[in-house]
Every structure is written in structure tokens, then in C-alpha cells.
Amino acid sequence: MSTSLHDHRLNVADLVDRPGASRRLDLSLSVPDGFEFPLTEVTAPLRLAAVIESVVDGLLVRGSLQARLSLCCARCLRPLARDIDVDVVELFVDPARATAEALTDLEPGYQVADDHIDVEALLRDALAQSAPYQPLCGEACQGLCGQCGADLNVAACGCGDKQLDPRWATLAQLRDRLPAEE
Numbered sequence: 194m195s196t197s198l199h200d201h202r203l204n205v206a207d208l209v210d211r212p213g214a215s216r217r218l219d220l221s222l223s224v225p226d227g228f229e230f231p232l233t234e235v236t237a238p239l240r241l242a243a244v245i246e247s248v249v250d251g252l253l254v255r256g257s258l259q260a261r262l263s264l265c266c267a268r269c270l271r272p273l274a275r276d277i278d279v280d281v282v283e284l285f286v287d288p289a290r291a292t293a294e295a296l297t298d299l300e301p302g303y304q305v306a307d308d309h310i311d312v313e314a315l316l317r318d319a320l321a322q323s324a325p326y327q328p329l330c331g332e333a334c335q336g337l338c339g340q341c342g343a344d345l346n347v348a349a350c351g352c353g354d355k356q357l358d359p360r361w362a363t364l365a366q367l368r369d370r371l372p373a374e375e
């Protein structure tokens with residue numbers, strides 16, 4: 194069973210300044226506020242299964258993040274669901290103890306503060322990394338017709354047959370505006 198965490202802050206007082214100590218995490222987490230990605234919605238809850246280990250420079254979180262994404266096919270807009278399982282390896286630097294080198298590499302959101310870490314940045318980064326830029330319902334998706342909007346996976350609409358050379362399109366528009374010949 195995973196433990197629910199209401200915000201994304203995790204108490205790590207038992208691990209701070211105890212290099213070698215570790216603890217297993219199995220957390221059920223809400224989706225970070227305002228997390229947005231094109232054509233993608235993350236379905237709560239997220240699950241973070243990891244080991245958190247106290248190291249010289251801070252705390253190392255190693256494990257995986259699982260989530261279910263609701264997507265739209267980038268070509269035909271059909272709704273899709275996809276389960277992701279992303280590997281996560283992140284160091285939360287403890288400014289009170291870290292070496293100068295670790296401090297120069299410190300990324301915002303990845304530090305130990307008041308015996309807590311906030312896994313929000315970790316969630317955002319892992320999700321952004323795994324959300325597909327161009328989700329497709331299938332490699333062979335035919336998409337929508339650019340002219341009439343018909344779903345070409347369902348049936349051909351015939352627009353392709355009528356396609357005009359773009360040089361003639363302007364002439365055709367002019368012709369359409371003229372009164373029809375008897």
C-alpha cells in the first residue's frame with residue numbers, strides 16, 4: 194500500500210546527516226498544480242516508488258514514477274490513455290552539509306530545507322520528460338482532412354481527389370465569385 198501525501202513535502206528528519214541510512218518510499222501523490230503539457234492531462238494519483246538514501250551531499254531519491262496520462266492523438270484528436278513508468282534519480286542537496294561542488298550544481302527545487310524535501314520539481318521534471326510531444330493513436334493514423342475535417346481513419350472524404358494546384362486556387366476563388374454562366 195502506498196501512503197498518500199497531501200502536499201509534496203516529505204519529512205526526512207530521520208535521514209538528514211546520517212550518510213548510509215536509507216528508507217523506502219511508496220507514495221501516492223497529487224498532480225502538481227498548473228502542470229500543463231500540450232494534448233496531455235495527467236490523471237491523479239501519481240505513484241512514486243523509490244528508495245531515499247542519505248549521502249554526503251544530501252539525499253538521493255532513486256526509483257520510478259508511475260502515472261496515467263490522458264492524451265489526444267495529435268493527428269486525429271481521438272482520446273487516448275497511456276500509462277507511464279519513468280525512472281527517477283535525483284539528488285536533493287543539503288546546503289548545510291554539501292560540498293562546494295554539489296552546491297554549484299544545486300537546482301531550484303532540489304534541496305533539503307527544514308528537514309523536508311519537496312518532490313514537486315521532481316514530479317514536474319519526470320512528467321515533462323515522459324509526456325509525448327506528439328501522441329499518436331497509432332503510427333499509421335491518417336489524421337483529419339485539412340479541408341473538411343473528416344476523420345480519414347474512418348472514411349476517405351474525397352477532398353484529396355479535388356485538390357487544385359495552389360496556383361489555380363486564386364483563379365478558382367475568382368470564378369466562384371462570378372455569376373454562374375447559363
Ligand SMILES: [Zn+2]
Pocket residue numbers: 266267268269270271329330331334335336
Ligand atoms: Zn489518430
Ligand SMILES: [Zn+2]
Pocket residue numbers: 338339340341342343350351352353
Ligand atoms: Zn476532406
